[in-house]
Amino acid sequence: MLRFLLGIWLTAVIIVSFAFPIVANPRQWFEFPVIPGLDQKARILFFHVPMSWTAVLAFAVSMVFAIRYLATKNQDNDIRSVSSAGLGFMFCLLATVTGSIWAKFNWGSFWNWDPRETSIFVLLLIYGAYFALRSALDDEQKRATLAAVYAIIAGVTVPFFIFIMPRIMASLHPEPIVNTEGKIHMNGTMLTVFLSSLAGFTALYVWMLNLRIRLARIEFQRQTRG
Amino acid sequence: MMGSLRSTTAMFLKDFRSELRTRYALTALMLFVITTLSIILFSIGNESVSPEILSGVLWIIVFFSAMSGLSRTFVSEEERGTVLTLQLLAKPLTVFFGKLLFNFALLASLNTVAGTLYIILINDFVVKNYAIFLLTMLLGTLGLSAASTIIAAVVSKANTKGTLYPVMAFPILLPLLLTVISATRLAVEGAPFSEAAGEFRVLFSYFVVIVAVSYLVFEFIWKD
Amino acid sequence: MMGSLRSTTAMFLKDFRSELRTRYALTALMLFVITTLSIILFSIGNESVSPEILSGVLWIIVFFSAMSGLSRTFVSEEERGTVLTLQLLAKPLTVFFGKLLFNFALLASLNTVAGTLYIILINDFVVKNYAIFLLTMLLGTLGLSAASTIIAAVVSKANTKGTLYPVMAFPILLPLLLTVISATRLAVEGAPFSEAAGEFRVLFSYFVVIVAVSYLVFEFIWKD
Amino acid sequence: MPTAILHASNLAKVFNRRSIFSNINFVIPHGRSFAITGRNGSGKSTLVKILAGVISPNDGNFTITLDGTEVKRDDIYRHVGLVAPYLQLYEEFSAWENLDLFRKLRGVDVPDVSLDGLLEKVGLYKRKHDLVRTYSSGMKQRLKYAFALLHEPEVLLLDEPTSNLDAEGMSMVSEVIAVHRTKGIVIVATNVREEVQRCDASLDLDADPARQGVRS
Amino acid sequence: MPTAILHASNLAKVFNRRSIFSNINFVIPHGRSFAITGRNGSGKSTLVKILAGVISPNDGNFTITLDGTEVKRDDIYRHVGLVAPYLQLYEEFSAWENLDLFRKLRGVDVPDVSLDGLLEKVGLYKRKHDLVRTYSSGMKQRLKYAFALLHEPEVLLLDEPTSNLDAEGMSMVSEVIAVHRTKGIVIVATNVREEVQRCDASLDLDADPARQGVRS
Numbered sequence A: 001m002l003r004f005l006l007g008i009w010l011t012a013v014i015i016v017s018f019a020f021p022i023v024a025n026p027r028q029w030f031e032f033p034v035i036p037g038l039d040q041k042a043r044i045l046f047f048h049v050p051m052s053w054t055a056v057l058a059f060a061v062s063m064v065f066a067i068r069y070l071a072t073k074n075q076d077n078d079i080r081s082v083s084s085a086g087l088g089f090m091f092c093l094l095a096t097v098t099g100s101i102w103a104k105f106n107w108g109s110f111w112n113w114d115p116r117e118t119s120i121f122v123l124l125l126i127y128g129a130y131f132a133l134r135s136a137l138d139d140e141q142k143r144a145t146l147a148a149v150y151a152i153i154a155g156v157t158v159p160f161f162i163f164i165m166p167r168i169m170a171s172l173h174p175e176p177i178v179n180t181e182g183k184i185h186m187n188g189t190m191l192t193v194f195l196s197s198l199a200g201f202t203a204l205y206v207w208m209l210n211l212r213i214r215l216a217r218i219e220f221q222r223q224t225r226g
Numbered sequence B, C: 001m002m003g004s005l006r007s008t009t010a011m012f013l014k015d016f017r018s019e020l021r022t023r024y025a026l027t028a029l030m031l032f033v034i035t036t037l038s039i040i041l042f043s044i045g046n047e048s049v050s051p052e053i054l055s056g057v058l059w060i061i062v063f064f065s066a067m068s069g070l071s072r073t074f075v076s077e078e079e080r081g082t083v084l085t086l087q088l089l090a091k092p093l094t095v096f097f098g099k100l101l102f103n104f105a106l107l108a109s110l111n112t113v114a115g116t117l118y119i120i121l122i123n124d125f126v127v128k129n130y131a132i133f134l135l136t137m138l139l140g141t142l143g144l145s146a147a148s149t150i151i152a153a154v155v156s157k158a159n160t161k162g163t164l165y166p167v168m169a170f171p172i173l174l175p176l177l178l179t180v181i182s183a184t185r186l187a188v189e190g191a192p193f194s195e196a197a198g199e200f201r202v203l204f205s206y207f208v209v210i211v212a213v214s215y216l217v218f219e220f221i222w223k224d
Numbered sequence D, E: 001m002p003t004a005i006l007h008a009s010n011l012a013k014v015f016n017r018r019s020i021f022s023n024i025n026f027v028i029p030h031g032r033s034f035a036i037t038g039r040n041g042s043g044k045s046t047l048v049k050i051l052a053g054v055i056s057p058n059d060g061n062f063t064i065t066l067d068g069t070e071v072k073r074d075d076i077y078r079h080v081g082l083v084a085p086y087l088q089l090y091e092e093f094s095a096w097e098n099l100d101l102f103r104k105l106r107g108v109d110v111p112d113v114s115l116d117g118l119l120e121k122v123g124l125y126k127r128k129h130d131l132v133r134t135y136s137s138g139m140k141q142r143l144k145y146a147f148a149l150l151h152e153p154e155v156l157l158l159d160e161p162t163s164n165l166d167a168e169g170m171s172m173v174s175e176v177i178a179v180h181r182t183k184g185i186v187i188v189a190t191n192v193r194e195e196v197q198r199c200d201a202s203l204d205l206d207a208d209p210a211r212q213g214v215r216s
């Protein structure tokens, strides 16, 4: 039941985000304002940003359960951790793809080592390595432990990027929506749509996570018996 | 903290001596540095290259050599089955810091060779501010050896060691590499020391953070 | 000549499996290439580099891949004490050619990916004469894998035989690398095929010589 | 030397979901020797490794108490000595270099003379400067005894104590057991009937309901 | 199966200037079992390795003749099977993968069923798909028998045949020896008196004038 609501919700968001016109100074409730630098292209914001945020969220969750695993040595925590990591990887890919398509039209090229691009690229590398490591370990306790350890080690190095990237290269990437001056380029409508999309994607993530966890658990039980 | 210092040095000396006997790691490292350097020299020929690129290349060489040599410390313990022996002889941290010390020594000697040769052989690479250059080398070596040691510990437990090591190490080392490269640039451009302060702060804290994390997680890797 | 072909392939498959146990391991290889490449990409950044240097850098990558396979080849047999087992199972040459095949396969697959990505990702690196480029890649890979295999064999015995053989590795490798680099340059400069004929002759004969020599000396290295 | 007691209460070990053994219970008081038997793959070595503190049980727990104070898990390695087939010493070093490394790693102050004494006792004195790589299987086994006794542990764990040894080596082993029994605890994991009978008490893992021999 | 004969005439081995043994002479006709004894470090394994053709004697020579034709040194490995403590199998593979590798490497056509039979015989059938890394010491020893018997060699070399084995394993060994004795030659290097006595003939390396036990 819930999942139908989710489906309807997301389709609504998609339709709206494309249907509503973008005008210089919106009067009707259904009009989006122009965001300087990205006019029609602003629409992707409704997908690109939620995706990236969901990815970040998923990795965070994965990290939490990784730490829990090390604390409890309970295999179930590993199941949760890896499931979330997988989803994070997927959303991260989507964000990159949408992002780079966006980049193509905004900055002229799909990829040009923009800090944001670099950081997400590294994120992909880290979790690529994470899964490669998992596949190279037979014993499941070891697999869980070492994967968790690696995720943690990688995790602590991420902040360094945030710090050094600006020093090394300037970014073309638009300011965070909630940026320093706290000025918001969106009007009520746009913000509503944006936030609904954000909520929609988060819900999608939660739903998929539960599916994967249940699946993994069943798999686990099956192997225990067989 | 790191077990008694005495046993840590013992651990270090053990690896050191067995390296002197087998020369596996050292061979790999040196072979790589020398070969790569001569490739660079050859391909540069007599055209001039921007110092930016040169400082990048220097650290590429260092990174690659590190990747081809530094995993040995743990991998060989694993393959000869002496892990159990060590577990019965010393605290995990003694082992870790011993290995770290060894990798540092290895990498330091490597970098000294690489750096010296680089400066001597490549004319376009002129260090204008040695204070920056040397400090970068030092901090870079520290951070690099710390990160590659803990990753080596993880990789040693995996099946595909050869190719997995750089894959796992790179994303973790990247912030370090980017920083040392920009610091090296400053050294070559002859910027005042103060300008590199930011880089040094990053490098130092990187080292501290990695060691701290290793300190916390190593036992999980070491004991099964 | 190389023991029966069947047993040679068996030898090859054994190393292949122990390196790539799971089907996912292939992604590890991909990542390996991507990693090595992105290091280059980072240090190049957005500035433009001469094709000469780029062709040098390409071969640094290739050489690195060769090294990472190298440690796997004989040293691990030595350290795990499975040398005796192999001696009881097969003729020395079966072992050698098995290992050679493995190193070649590993290197070839890595290079294919690396070369392709290199051309795609690095805009300044434009191959004008693909015939030359591909043939160079092939011959280079052959020569490099042959050389690194026999070197690995020597290195693995270095401790027991207590010698400095490894140092010889460098002079052995250098001519090969320099030749492939200049050949690659020709490919990039779009020289006519005939112009690279000299390089190809060198590369081919290099491969033949190395294999022939290995064929003769391997038995002495292998049996103690 | 302090009086040692070893308590094990319903220990269980599972490897990749295969239960090796479960609810193992025993108490070994000071001055006793204890035998662990069972067919190949029954879990002797696993149990030994658990008691040595190098792998952790999936269930239950065990404690070594010295003069009433319990030994912390991280410190167990100081108080146990292990001889086992899966124990490897450093082959690129000589016997002497190995022992020298061990005392330094452990941070125990064993004078050179007692190292020599130890080597004499295990019959390797004359060969102490040869690389372990060149040792025969029996000589390696002998060196493991030096490894296990170096730090005078309260608990001595012997997994297949007499394997690879000749008659003279075997008598050395029984002497070691006899002597060490008076100083602390000796645990022997073996398939040899005589060795089991020589111990004060014994545990047969095959008797364990959840036992897992090779055949099963 | 061809009739095998093994001649050894004044074999001598020197390891960096230490003479291990010298002028060892013996002949082992088809259908006999031959024991090699001697204290630890007396040279049993060295002699075994020489007979297996993996190391060469410093003096003297030995020949294996099958139906009167002498086996070339390079081909000896086809006709001998070895079980020894210093033999290592591939730990990252399962028992099955190991045997599969071995038959392919040897280029012998052993059908899958007989691989299974072999594994059943050494009691590892149920565990054939587990990695050798996870095997117990006795299970590894059992697998070595599969390694040695796979290609049905004429000469079977058993160095410390019963080490790490349980009662059932030992009976397997004596069966293997009994059966193989009828097919060719069995050479046993051991310190266990019973095993020596069970053989048709024996050689005591300690009796050798130039003998080199550990002590000397």
Ligand code: HEM
Pocket (backbone or CB within 6 Å): A038, A045, A048, A049, A052, A053, A095, A096, A097, A098, A099, A100, A101, A102, A103, A104, A106, A107, A110, A111, A116, A117, A120, A173, A174, A175, A176, A177, A178
């Ligand atoms: C390959 C190219 C791109 C990648 C990998 C990428 C990646 C990301 C990531 C990871 C985030 C979320 C993390 C954060 O907000 O700090 C993000 C947010 C965002 N991106 Fe991108 N992006 C790309 C290109 C673009 C382009 C071309 C634009 C617009 C011109 C854009 C606009 C935005 C905006 C507006 C946000 C929201 C910022 C915030 O709310 O914090 N992105 N992008």
Ligand SMILES: Nc1ncnc2c1ncn2[C@@H]1O[C@H](COP(=O)(O)OP(=O)(O)OP(=O)(O)O)[C@@H](O)[C@H]1O
Pocket (backbone or CB within 6 Å): D133, D134, D135, D136, D137, D138, D139, D164, D166, E015, E016, E020, E038, E039, E040, E041, E042, E043, E044, E045, E046, E047, E191, E212, E213
């Ligand atoms: N590679 C080598 N280099 C130098 N000396 C060696 C080498 N291999 C063996 N030795 C020496 O040769 C002697 C005989 O070794 P060997 O392994 O044959 O003894 P063994 O009779 O098998 O003893 P054990 O009963 O312990 O197995 C030993 O003193 C050993 O130290």
Ligand SMILES: Nc1ncnc2c1ncn2[C@@H]1O[C@H](COP(=O)(O)OP(=O)(O)OP(=O)(O)O)[C@@H](O)[C@H]1O
Pocket (backbone or CB within 6 Å): D015, D016, D020, D038, D039, D040, D041, D042, D043, D044, D045, D046, D047, D191, D212, D213, D214, E133, E134, E135, E136, E137, E138, E139, E164, E166
């Ligand atoms: N790391 C591991 N992973 C999975 N299974 C393991 C592992 N170590 C041991 N086992 C299994 O646990 C069981 C007990 O092993 P253990 O070595 O304790 O047997 P054992 O009683 O010592 O046998 P042996 O008499 O041959 O030494 C065996 O079935 C073995 O396969």
Ligand SMILES: [Mg+2]
Pocket (backbone or CB within 6 Å): D044, D045, D046, D159, E136, E137, E138
């Ligand atoms: Mg055991």
Ligand SMILES: [Mg+2]
Pocket (backbone or CB within 6 Å): D136, D137, D138, E044, E045, E046, E159
């Ligand atoms: Mg022997």
